[in-house]
Amino acid sequence: MAVRITLMVLRVVVLLALILGLLMWFGVGGALVPVHMLLGILVVLSLWVLGGFAFTIKGGVGIGIGAIVLGLIVLLFGLNQRTILVGDLHWLIQVIHLLLGLSAAGMGEAIAGRYKRLNVATQSAQQQ
Template identity: 50%
Template sequence: MTLRVSGLLLILLGLTFWTGHALQLIPVHETLGFVLVLSLWTLAFFAARAGVATGWVVLAVVWGLVAPILGLAQERLLTGDWHWTIQVLHLLIGLGAIGQGEGLVVRMRRRAASEQMRAA
């Protein structure tokens, strides 16, 4: 739930920034970004404990590292007319982080259901 709510707020704030409004809320956006990453890592921890394939867990952890690095560095990357490409990449990385978290939850639920079927 935290991942979804923070993700939705991040998207809304990001779109607001793209229109040139509410730029004073960028620190709020950054904080929410860290909340999203911590949520993703928490899900990765529980997914690992639930027996989700290591590759999915590692991907989520690495994705969680890339997202804030790109987010914090984006103002210095490819400035000028092509900066929009970095902004789009930042959006896609953020959407990917939300998707990674959702995917981990699905895999944990499938694994739990599979174990229940075996136990029955």
């Protein structure tokens, strides 16, 4: 149940962060940067919680470590992106930032899917 709730939080927060990020990218909603940053922090925290759940499943240590590392990369990159490659090529940094955020969402989905599959397999094995 906790994995499902965390995944739903991740999905909603990623969607809101994506919408705000695109608005800022197109020059609208620049005052919403702190909200976007808060949403990004919530994305990372949700990913880390799901990564913690990954450590509890068989074979989940690798993806759990991956979630922690990716979350740290997303966090550090997001907090520092305004100072990276400032100028005409800054759009590259924005694209990388977008891809990192989407990869965090994808990793969260992967962890939740693996968790669900292993729980279903464990429950059906216990019933036999």
